[in-house]
Amino acid sequence: MRVAEAWRVALDALRANRLRSALTMLGVIIGVASVVLLVAIGTGTKQKVEQQVEGLGSNLLLVVPGRIEVGNAPVVSPLTLKDVDAVTRVVGDPDRVAVTVASGATARAGARSDFTTVQGVLETTPAVFTRSLARGRYLTGTDVDTSRRVAVLGDSVARALFPDRDPLGQQVALAGVRFRVIGVFAPLGQSLGVDRDDEVHVPVTAAQRLWGTQRVDGIAVKAPDRERIDELGDRIVAELNRRHPDTEFSAVTQQQILGVLGDILGVLTGVLAAIAGISLLVGGVGVSNIMLVSVRERTREIGLRKAVGARPRDIGVQFLLEAVLLTTIGGLTGMALGVGSALLVDALSPIPAAITWWSLALAFGVSAVVGIVFGVVPAQRAGRLDPVVALRTE
């Protein structure tokens, strides 16, 4: 029998039992749609996080005390501005070095208050990290050198404290000390559930005075080129180790952060896909079940076809194609449904979702394979039916 003919026969059989075919496909549709949707959410989340990490600025090297590992407790930093000077000498360019000393604090303006993160920084921050201002100006070298009490507000802090006023030139009290607002950041949005606009930048010297400390929490370096970024990190760590023999330091690149985050999100995506895959499997069992019913129902037809010359293989192929058609049509419908709901989720909810061609290819391939795997047993059974017995069946 020609293959085209076999397809036609299989399609006719599905059409003859529309409702049953549709219900059987439903299992596959739900399975494939959930695989596509969940993989899209996993991928979308990963892409967004990657974007944000990359958006920090390129060729970034973060130097912190302790080891950077998932689940490691932060170490109290022994670093001071003197260490920053030493690192700057290693780097050779003060514009490429940024620092932070951060602490939670209540910001107050008039009757309004907002609990936020106050970051003591150098004037280099916008150049090292990619940050831009919505209004006003950023800190200057003089602000830092003279510990001037000036502040740049994150977007959400500005909104919380000055909902109906221009914050520029206004006073805010940070941990009870008055600072003058000189600028407001352009909004950044959320990253991994953290509001990145919920922060206030002040000169590092002013922050240290505010909290009565010499401490610097971390140093960020923008490396001149990607190739020598690891080598530069090693040199910085060696210098810091020389100055603080009792403390371990780590220099991590964005690539390393992305790697760690990617691993976590990859596992998450895999788990989601596996859960969805189980429903696809259940759909496959449904296909197998219905195919067995179909073989039993059409026993006489099988007997007749054999009597007029159908070989066992012809019958087997016919039923196998029927199963494969059920799952691939179901698979295509499920893909459309999955893509549609992913687009809806992405557009209407804060959850990002990104369709990837491989997830579609995978879902379609898996549904076709499910059809073959779960169609083989019923098809073989049909192919082996004894024509005499089959013809006698009521």
Added chain:
Amino acid sequence: MTGSAVADPRGDRPAGERVAAIEAVDVSRTYQLDGVSVEALRGVSLTVQPGDYVALVGPSGSGKSTLMHLLGGLDRPTGGRLVIGGRDVNALAPPEMATLRNETIGFVFQAFHLLPRTSAVENVALPLVYRGVSARQRRERAAAMLGRVGLGHRLDHRPNQMSGGEQQRVAIARALVTEPTVLLADEPTGNLDSVTGAAVLELLEQLNAESGVALVMVTHDQEVAARAHRRITMRDGVVVGDSADPRSAHDRPPSVDHGRPATLVPAPSAEPRSASGSGPGHPSGGSGGAAGATGRLPREIERPGGTA
């Protein structure tokens, strides 16, 4: 040798003899049913020649359908030798059996067995599907065949839109569309009223006369049986009368065939078989007497050696 894996039954024949369409030698068929053996056929020998018109008669349960299934290659004998279209079925794998059925046999069943929701022309074309004939040619040939059975105006009707007689005509067209050498009809009028049945019979006889297809038909109609060229009577799984075999001529009166309880037939298993087995109509059937005590032969013994 031509490289064929199949024994050539013509090898041991005198030159000039007609090649049989089907040749059964001491064929038996035993069903296993829940551990109980049912001997449906116990050593049947018969030859169907091209163009023959054979009526197969006998009481219900005598093994007529079982024999028809064997003759048509739908089933295999559990003993004996069966050669269809020159091919020993014991040497054939299931796919080869299917091809053999497709090429040499046409079946007409009592229950029509048309595919529902499928037009007459597509039903008739079905055997051609398994021959790889193109869709256009299939339709052409099926339509022509439907014309020959008088249904040229019913091409696209479905079985449920046709009368029983019309459905059986479609089935006959389906059986003949492949131009088989033998048409096997098992009680083809059993589901039809007498008038319709008579017309269907007339059609079968006409096709047999015109196209030269051998017709083997199971019937209960003594008139029909009398019209056949040859009448074979079965009882309890053996042939008890064959009009082509002079030695069984005493069995010929039609009254023997109907409704008589099996117990009244004397020694049906031994006597008629040896009689027919050595008759002139069965040149290669001489083994019946010796091996036929149980009616079974191990299949391997009958398998030709050259299966490589």
